[in-house]
Amino acid sequence: MAWVRVWPKWQRLLHAGLALTMVAALVTYEGGRLHELAGYAALALALLRLALGFGGPMPARFTAFVRAPMVSWHYARAVWHGREARHLNHNPLGAWMVVLLLSLGAGAAATGALYVTDRFWGAAWLIAAHALLAWPLGLLIPLHIAGVIHASRRHSENLISAMWWHGCKRAESSDRARSPPEA
């Protein structure tokens, strides 16, 4: 059985950094020094990942794994009926989750960073925007983890250790979304 390195070290480190800083910021939601430090770090990491999504190595670009809405919808229906294809890169639902987590994370961190400047301190609209962007992450992160566990069970593999540890997945002839993407 052939194994391929799907997540290079930089991608695993970015993922770990984003996961830890975003969870740290959510847990310290009342504010304070740790909340702010976690937020600044999350902002830098999310912006870096977004930039690499447009101009980074081919497999990590959004065009390599984000699929059109209709394709993603069909994939979601296949998941519902328990007959979805295995993907080596992010699957279509996972891809949209990546986009959502990164944009909400960056938006929440940016509005939070602005709020603690002298210029915007106390601005009600800004703290409302911060809350609206940040709180959905409290739902989406568990949903992301649930999706990963679900996909792991469906295809009898450990996606958590692939992303957090060795970065490798087995290659199968029936896999979809090898990189670069198929037409």
Add this chain to the structure above:
Amino acid sequence: MKNRIQGLLAAMAIAVCTNVSATGLATCDSGPKSGWQPIQKLEKQLSERGWTVRRVKEDGGCYEVYAIDDKGQRVEAYFHPVTLAPVPTKSR
């Protein structure tokens, strides 16, 4: 498969609904609002101390003030609505 996904979504919906309750940093035993001093009086008192008040809202029966204090520091401070005395907050 459907059942497992449905169960999971339901469990997460419940977890979210029971978890949305933001907490303030202090509470005041301040009685009915008819006994409260007006916000304008608090703002005047603070600006006389050199504060620039950005926003005053109610939180936990207290007035919660966002301001730049006389030393130029951003502060979030609580005041008792009846006495207008500062209310200590748990540190962040």
